[in-house]
Amino acid sequence: MNRKQKQLSMFFAAFILTITTMFSGFSTEAEAAEGQLGIDAEAAMLIDADTGRVLYEKNSDVVLGVASMSKMMTEYMVLEAIKQGKLQWDQKVKINEYVYKLSGAPGLSNVGLTQGEDYTVKELYEAMAIHSGNAATVALAEVLSGTEKNHVEKMNKKAAELGLKDYKFVNSSGLNNSDLLGNYPAGSPEEENVMSARSMALLAYRLLQDYPDILKTASVPVLKFRDGREYKNFNWMLPGLIYQYDGVDGLKTGSTDFAGYGFTATAMRNGQRFISVVMKADSKDSRFAETRKIFDYAFSNFTKEELMENNFQIQDKKTLPVTKGKADSVKIQTDKAISMTIRNGEKDQYQPVLVLDKKKLTKDGELTAPIKQGEQVGYLTVKTNNEEKISFLTESGQKEIQVPVVAAESVEKANWFVLAMRGIGGFFGDLFGGAADTVKGWF
The missing domain is CATH 3.40.710.10 (DD-peptidase/beta-lactamase superfamily)
Structure with a gap:
């Protein structure tokens, strides 16, 4: 076997070893x-x-x-x-x-x-x-x-x-x-x-x-x-x-x-x-x-282990937008902790999943005021980083790792005058925005 053939043989051996090692890591x-x-x-x-x-x-x-x-x-x-x-x-x-x-x-x-x-x-x-x-x-x-x-x-x-x-x-x-x-x-x-x-x-x-x-x-x-x-x-x-x-x-x-x-x-x-x-x-x-x-x-x-503490907030989803309210957003958080029996040392292998109640959202993904503190807007659950299914004997067991997500504060509905002014402001904003776009189109 010449030098080139030996190198080719070593390459294929290394390739087979790599593939074998990769797939051996996929065991559940x-x-x-x-x-x-x-x-x-x-x-x-x-x-x-x-x-x-x-x-x-x-x-x-x-x-x-x-x-x-x-x-x-x-x-x-x-x-x-x-x-x-x-x-x-x-x-x-x-x-x-x-x-x-x-x-x-x-x-x-x-x-x-x-x-x-x-x-x-x-x-x-x-x-x-x-x-x-x-x-x-x-x-x-x-x-x-x-x-x-x-x-x-x-x-x-x-x-x-x-x-x-x-x-x-x-x-x-x-x-x-x-x-x-x-x-x-x-x-x-x-x-x-x-x-x-x-x-x-x-x-x-x-x-x-x-x-x-x-x-x-x-x-x-x-x-x-x-x-x-x-x-x-x-x-x-x-x-x-x-x-x-x-x-x-x-x-x-x-x-x-x-x-x-x-x-x-x-x-x-x-x-x-x-x-x-x-x-x-x-x-x-x-x-x-x-x-x-x-x-x-x-x-x-x-x-x-406690995977998510009480009053937990997802880092990039601490608030939800609100329409027709005195405030334009509301803080959301869990109302109880999520705990589950897990393998020792694998707490960081689980991440939160927020599931919002679509019935409470507008087509633009907003909540509609008024909103009461403690009002449920969805739930939080967990998943593994590798997307491996967390298996339970019953559906009720699955719900043990689902906790309500609620509004952390109340948002009152804005009065008719404020809503009217917002509507007028929005109208003129759209009007001037459209005019500006037209002018830009001339140049």
Whole structure:
């Protein structure tokens, strides 16, 4: 190879290296996290619990088995019924023959229930939420909806109301229908409940937003039941259990042969709460190990920051023009701060975006007096410098980073005389301006 050929070869090598380096920099935050975390599960998510901002996701829209994590829907419906006064914690529920037999079925998670005996809603709820009691869940489904079949219909309806997209409930417990002693309420004999990680995260998010007291029960590591036995919570990351993790106080595990091992968890430290979802992990141990990875990543890399302070003004848009007012402009500013959970050290990667209410503007982009102090004229939101979408589970989450922009002062409407003089001045101004242009045209 001669010198010229060597130079050409080196040029092409450098060119290929440059192109490769350029395109490797275009990975999204989620992709970068995936490479960093290496989550060993079929699907996973990390969510900011305050706003529902998505901080990490893997196969989040793939529909998978959820097993006992689906009990979170019945938990939601119980808490909703309690709030609405349709159910009472001390309300008695008599155990029928089917629920009794299911409570004694081998290989299933249950507490000891006695046929014909009365249990309170609270006792059954604790058995479901702490020890994942399957028969207790069916008993609650029956008291809520008359029959488990009716309850399953309501579960699917409630999922739609909550905004879940990918789901199908065929029973209340999350068991395979084949385990229900021939009494499966919907679907085929071998079917199970399914959801996506995104829908699972949204259900957890809504639970924490709507009924935060759920954590008082979900965080109990050991249930002492009336049969005299103690039942451990299957969330082994709670304090005192074998995979305890600082800050974990919920929510729900699940496992079947079809679903694998799943865990929807939440943890809070120093006022910062996250939600984690792991679906179809290989073992009981690995679902906790992968959840630990996600929470370590969350607490090490993300913090809630104030991006725009209260009374914030965009540098080149501190005022808006005003027509028919005593003043010809008005100061505008936000009426609250914008805060969001972001990656540490990246506060300067976000910039403000002003969106004005077009209905309040004239065709010339002016506000019309009178204008009252505090009157909303639009809103302020934020975007990333690289235009990367800020992803949230819900539209309401998106609105968490939108704050009203208001008039910082009042502008009174000018009286008729002032407006008339302005009109006359404008007329003669236009007249003399036109004459001047004509004269200029002569030369």
